[in-house]
Amino acid sequence: xxxxxxxxxxxxxxxxxxxxxxxxxxxxxxxxxxxxxxxxxxxxxxxxxxxxxxxxxxxxxxxxxxxxxxxxxxxxxxxxxxxxxxxxxxxxxxxxxxxxxxxxxxxxxxxxxxxxxxxxxxxxxxxxxxxxxxxxxxxxxxxxxxxxxxxxxxxxxxxxxxxxxxxxxxxxxxxxxxxxxxxxxxxxxxxxxxxxxxxxxxxxxxxxxxxxxxxxxxxxxxxxxx
Numbered sequence: 717x718x719x720x721x722x723x724x725x726x727x728x729x730x731x732x733x734x735x736x737x738x739x740x741x742x743x744x745x746x747x748x749x750x751x752x753x754x755x756x757x758x759x760x761x762x763x764x765x766x767x768x769x770x771x772x773x774x775x776x777x778x779x780x781x782x783x784x785x786x787x788x789x790x791x792x793x794x795x796x797x798x799x800x801x802x803x804x805x806x807x808x809x810x811x812x813x814x815x816x817x818x819x820x821x822x823x824x825x826x827x828x829x830x831x832x833x834x835x836x837x838x839x840x841x842x843x844x845x846x847x848x849x850x851x852x853x854x855x856x857x858x859x860x861x862x863x864x865x866x867x868x869x870x871x872x873x874x875x876x877x878x879x880x881x882x883x884x885x886x887x888x889x890x891x892x893x894x895x896x897x898x899x900x901x902x903x904x905x906x907x908x909x910x911x912x913x914x915x916x917x918x919x920x921x922x923x924x925x926x927x928x929x930x931x932x933x934x935x936x937x938x939x940x941x942x
Contacts, residue, residue, distance in 0.1 A: 750906040750924060752849035755861070755894035759931035762866065763852075763890045763904050766804055767920030768795070768814050770909070772823035776870060776883040777912035780920055782863040783853060783890070785909045787921040789843035790820050792907035795923050797839035799906075803832065804885065807872050812836070814884045817921065825878070849901035852892050853908065860896040865889070865910070886920065 803809040815829035816836035855861040870883035
């Protein structure tokens with residue numbers, strides 16, 4: 717085997733190893749739940765999230781701002797139950813889940829709901845543990861990442877709630893960009909709060925369902941003389 721051919725093989729192997737380590741810029745999806753992901757410097761993640769209203773009697777927000785806090789543990793426990801039991805897939809069960817969240821938020825006058833609402837309330841005593849890594853909220857406060865709400869829309873049709881008709885849960889995407897000089901292992905906490913863009917509308921308590929991560933490709937390795 718010639719020296720130049722050996723150099724080319726070593727170069728290709730080095731590049732392949734680097735792609736495995738750094739992600740190669742290819743997007744991949746995390747499974748549902750508050751799971752961590754790693755962003756290299758200048759890497760981005762698009763987190764898909766679903767959120768429920770927390771303020772009974774206020775309007776569903778047409779748009780939301782970047783998240784700035786995490787809900788109380790009882791709301792986080794309720795959301796963990798909602799997600800693990802896929803209640804959001806059914807409009808009727810999702811509405812029951814919403815009734816439970818309003819009750820746990822201390823609302824007066826919120827519908828009591830039925831068995832599903834009671835199950836959510838009962839599950840609220842067990843708050844979920846956070847995964848390994850740093851919360852995207854803490855990383856943003858430290859100036860390590862930037863957060864941008866890329867999309868937000870209601871799920872399903874409006875429903876009658878008391879004397880009004882409105883939406884109550886929605887889905888959006890949050891873009892996270894690593895602006896630091898080091899790799900970061902991050903996660904979006906279950907129960908992340910997205911405030912409304914319009915004062916007086918509902919604040920949404922959310923959980924992530926997917927994270928598509930795109931890291932920059934590492935510089936190609938030299939292949940030596942030909």
